[in-house]
Amino acid sequence: MNEFIPLMVIIPIACALLLNLFHKKDKTVILMGIIVAIVLPIIPLIANYGLHYFGGHAPLITNSTLLSTLPSTIQNSALALFHPAVTYSYGALQKIFIFILGIIAFFAIFNSLSQNKKVSGPLMFLMFMGTAAVTAILLSDDIFHMYIFFEISALTQTGIILTSKTENNYETALKYMILGSIGGPLLLLGIGFVLGAVGSVNITDIVYAISHNLVDPLSPTLLFAFGLIFFGWLYTSGLPPFHTIKSGVYSKALPNASVLLQAFTVIIFIAIGIAIFRIFSYLPFFKTLIVVFSLIAMVLGVTMAIMQTDFRRMIAFLAVGELGYIGLGFGLATKLSITAGLFQAVNELVITALLFIGFGTILYLTKISDTRKLGGMIQHNSIVAIMVLIGGFAMAGVPPLNGFQSKLMIIQASLQSGFPEISIIAILVSIVTFMVFMKAYHSIYLKPKPNDLVGADKLVPRSSIAAIAILLIICIVLGLFPHLVTDNISQFAMGLI
Amino acid sequence: MGYYDRIVYSLRNVTNIKGKLKRDPTTNESVSSALAAELTIISTLLIASLLLRHINIVLTIVVILGLGLILVTNMPIIPKLKREQSDSLEKMTFYAILTLGILITLIYWGTTNV
Numbered sequence: 001m002n003e004f005i006p007l008m009v010i011i012p013i014a015c016a017l018l019l020n021l022f023h024k025k026d027k028t029v030i031l032m033g034i035i036v037a038i039v040l041p042i043i044p045l046i047a048n049y050g051l052h053y054f055g056g057h058a059p060l061i062t063n064s065t066l067l068s069t070l071p072s073t074i075q076n077s078a079l080a081l082f083h084p085a086v087t088y089s090y091g092a093l094q095k096i097f098i099f100i101l102g103i104i105a106f107f108a109i110f111n112s113l114s115q116n117k118k119v120s121g122p123l124m125f126l127m128f129m130g131t132a133a134v135t136a137i138l139l140s141d142d143i144f145h146m147y148i149f150f151e152i153s154a155l156t157q158t159g160i161i162l163t164s165k166t167e168n169n170y171e172t173a174l175k176y177m178i179l180g181s182i183g184g185p186l187l188l189l190g191i192g193f194v195l196g197a198v199g200s201v202n203i204t205d206i207v208y209a210i211s212h213n214l215v216d217p218l219s220p221t222l223l224f225a226f227g228l229i230f231f232g233w234l235y236t237s238g239l240p241p242f243h244t245i246k247s248g249v250y251s252k253a254l255p256n257a258s259v260l261l262q263a264f265t266v267i268i269f270i271a272i273g274i275a276i277f278r279i280f281s282y283l284p285f286f287k288t289l290i291v292v293f294s295l296i297a298m299v300l301g302v303t304m305a306i307m308q309t310d311f312r313r314m315i316a317f318l319a320v321g322e323l324g325y326i327g328l329g330f331g332l333a334t335k336l337s338i339t340a341g342l343f344q345a346v347n348e349l350v351i352t353a354l355l356f357i358g359f360g361t362i363l364y365l366t367k368i369s370d371t372r373k374l375g376g377m378i379q380h381n382s383i384v385a386i387m388v389l390i391g392g393f394a395m396a397g398v399p400p401l402n403g404f405q406s407k408l409m410i411i412q413a414s415l416q417s418g419f420p421e422i423s424i425i426a427i428l429v430s431i432v433t434f435m436v437f438m439k440a441y442h443s444i445y446l447k448p449k450p451n452d453l454v455g456a457d458k459l460v461p462r463s464s465i466a467a468i469a470i471l472l473i474i475c476i477v478l479g480l481f482p483h484l485v486t487d488n489i490s491q492f493a494m495g496l497i
Numbered sequence: 498m499g500y501y502d503r504i505v506y507s508l509r510n511v512t513n514i515k516g517k518l519k520r521d522p523t524t525n526e527s528v529s530s531a532l533a534a535e536l537t538i539i540s541t542l543l544i545a546s547l548l549l550r551h552i553n554i555v556l557t558i559v560v561i562l563g564l565g566l567i568l569v570t571n572m573p574i575i576p577k578l579k580r581e582q583s584d585s586l587e588k589m590t591f592y593a594i595l596t597l598g599i600l601i602t603l604i605y606w607g608t609t610n611v
Contacts (some may be wrong), residue, residue: 130555174588182593220605227604231597241592244582285607299541300582303534307579309527372524421547428544432537439530 004047005090006054008098010136011036011043012105016128023121030113033124037109040131041102044095051141051456056083074098078214088139092488093342097270098135100346101263103474104353105131107467108260111357115256115364116461123163127260130156134264137271143191143229143279144201146272148234151189153264154180160261164254170250172245179245180235187226187232193225194279206279216281226280230289233276239327240296243320247304250316251369252377255360258312259353262319266352270345273330277496287331294327295425302432310442311359312369318395319352321429328410329424332417338493340409343486347402347478352397354471358388359461361443361468367452371440375448381460385445387468388448392441394475396434404477409486499516534575 023026060067060080060313067075074080074268109127112120133153137146154176161173195201197219198209211218231475233239250258280286301321308314325350329341360376361384363369378385394401397408405432414422478485526581533570546564568574 150550172584176585179589179593182590182597186597220611223605224601227601229601230604234596235532235593241589241596244584245589248546248584285604289604295541299538303575304579304582306534306537307528307575419548421544424544428537428541430532435533439526443526445573 002048002050002052002090004043005052005088005139007048008043008047008090008139008443009088009132011039012128012132012135014126016132017120019128020125026118026151027461029121029124033109033113033128034373036128037106040105041099041364042214044098044102047090047095049091049095052088052090053083054087055085056259062080073350076143076192078205078212081208082200082205083141084292086145087141087202087204088136089141090139091492093492094138096346096485096488097138097267097349100349101131101134102258103136103470104263104349105356107353107463107471108256108263111259111461111463111467112254112256115461120163121256121397123160126156127257130160130260130264134267134271138267140271141203142201143194143203143206145274145493146275147188148435150162150268150272153268154184154236156486157261157264160257161249161252164252164257165255166252169252172248174248176245179242179263183232183235183242185278185352186228187235190225190228190230190232193221193228197221197225202247203275203278209284210279220445223283226276226283226286229276231281233269233272234293236265236272237310237323238265238320239269239293239323240300243297243300243317246440247313247316247320250319250356251310251312255312255356255363258360259356262352262356265319266323266326266349268347269326270342273327274496277330277333280334281497287333290327290331291422294324294331295422296324297321297327298324298425298429302429302436305436306432306439310369311362311374311444314371314436314440315352315355315359318433319348322348322352322395325410328414328422332410332413332419332422333497334413334417335490335493335497336409336416337413338496339490340413341407341408342489342493343482346485347394347406347475348487350471350474350478351391351403354468354475355388355395357438357471358384358391363466364461364464365458368453369460373450374444374453375447376445376453380450381465383467384460384468387471387472388442388445390472391468391475392437393434394479396437397430398434400476400479402475402482405479405482531573532574535573538574538578542568 015032018034019029022032060070067080095109105127109124112123113456130153133149133156137150137153138147140149158173158177159171191201194206197215198206199210200206209215215222235242250261251262298321301317301324305314305321308317325344326341329344330338362374365380366374368374390401393404397403407426411423411426414426542564543561546560547557549560
């Protein structure tokens with residue numbers, strides 16, 4: 001047993017609760033926030049791979065003394081293999097994603113603390129609680145436990161929008177909650193059907209029961225459960241038809257908070273996506289459904305992004321569209337495609353964070369996010385402008401950056417799977433992504449500066465410059481040495497299929 | 498009936514593109530963006546329908562010809578699509594429930610009756 005595994009969730013939760021207690025004691029909040037934010041990416045690096053059973057309740061099969069005292073009907077049944085406790089599984093994939101989440105959470109929290117004159121205890125509470133929730137979702141091998149933490153993360157996301165004090169933020173938060181009241185309960189209902197059919201909510205147990213025909217894999221209960229859980233997954237990850245509200249959520253939060261919100265979405269997307277893949281990938285239409293929704297997300301994401309005039313909404317729609325590439329990885333369901341999809345998820349976490357922080361500096365300086373009212377910002381800080389430009393290139397898939405490597409892998413995977421049409425669409429979407437980014441970049445940085453543009457006399461915060469530079473270095477390193485991530489991911493992908 | 502009326506109203510509203518353009522100043526940037534989006538949506542839909550060849554070649558030809566005709570006769574598509582993809586809660590709820598209906602129908606009856 002590795003005690004560091006639950007600590008990845010417990011530490012941010014404890015910090016969140018303490019920060020709430022110390023609300024209005026600014027120095028304590030800042031100190032505690034920064035210390036825990038530094039600790040977050042360190043824990044996954046020092047933790048060993050393994051399983052953690054809450055309460056120490058391991059499966060009976062691991063305790064032969066106890067098992068021998070039980071009736072033979074239990075000894076010889078699947079009950080001996082089932083997991084009685086909530087189980088956390090920590091492997092190479094979790095390590096990569098929790099580490100990246102830790103870095104992004106650190107930058108989001110640090111920037112938020114350094115840029116706001118008044119420290120917000122509730123915002124810090126929400127950021128840490130959200131980070132803890134998505135970490136738990138990533139670690140958990142229990143689909144009900146995942147649902148509980150997803151709901152916590154949805155509430156924290158709503159809270160983050162509410163604390164952002166942007167225009168119409170209350171309206172967007174309320175809409176997200178109302179739509180959540182459709183998606184969330186249906187996801188829970190689907191989980192309930194699975195529990196009813198299998199008798200367990202542990203994903204390993206469910207997979208065992210289905211693969212060993214302990215339940216009919218094509219029973220109406222499981223089919224209905226799949227439909228509901230899949231729909232819930234669309235809601236949790238912001239795939240169509242929930243892409244509009246998800247992009248609204250990103251654009252209504254302050255840029256530093258949006259960095260965390262998009263990270264939450266990507267991690268929930270892959271964590272629940274992997275769970276669904278493990279349980280339901282035997283269904284004949286499973287892959288088709290994922291491919292269809294991913295393609296719709298990609299196309300709607302870029303076409304809606306290019307029509308926007310608010311740069312926050314542009315990046316938000318692009319972020320939603322990029323989720324489609326990750327989905328394609330799951331949908332094509334080969335070792336290469338899943339590796340590519342998960343690598344794309346890592347890249348999206350880093351690149352979108354870079355762009356939100358990068359463009360966020362413009363909002364910080366001018367308080368304007370309408371690209372029609374901006375211009376000439378390259379004069380203000382050309383280094384930041386160039387770093388944002390390279391970040392945009394990474395998102396569009398320009399070589400030799402990380403986005404290029406993952407998108408190329410997805411295109412290769414679709415070609416190998418016999419779907420050249422998907423490759424062509426992926427390339428087309430990449431080209432339009434480049435166009436969207438260049439449109440935003442030109443409007444903000446290169447166009448002549450409007451006479452009435454004020455606020456450009458302030459300096460870009462050093463914390464933002466440092467965050468952008470470090471995230472850019474990660475983009476370049478992963479672009480030049482993709483095997484740093486893909487080697488570990490491909491082992492996981494092999495196990496998944 | 499409230500929802501039905503709203504859908505009809507939103508579809509009627511789509512035809513009032515000139516009114517919308519009057520409120521939104523047209524620039525080179527917005528026109529080229531709309532054109533790029535229009536071309537993207539048409540080309541990706543047609544390319545995606547090619548995937549139907551894995552099911553049936555004749556079906557693919559029929560769908561592509563039909564889709565091509567519908568898309569060309571309904572241009573410009575993007576303003577209509579943008580209106581449907583707005584932040585309106587009614588529209589978002591409508592599409593969410595529509596997707597759920599299609600999904601459950603396909604998964605449940607599509608498998609049990611094949």
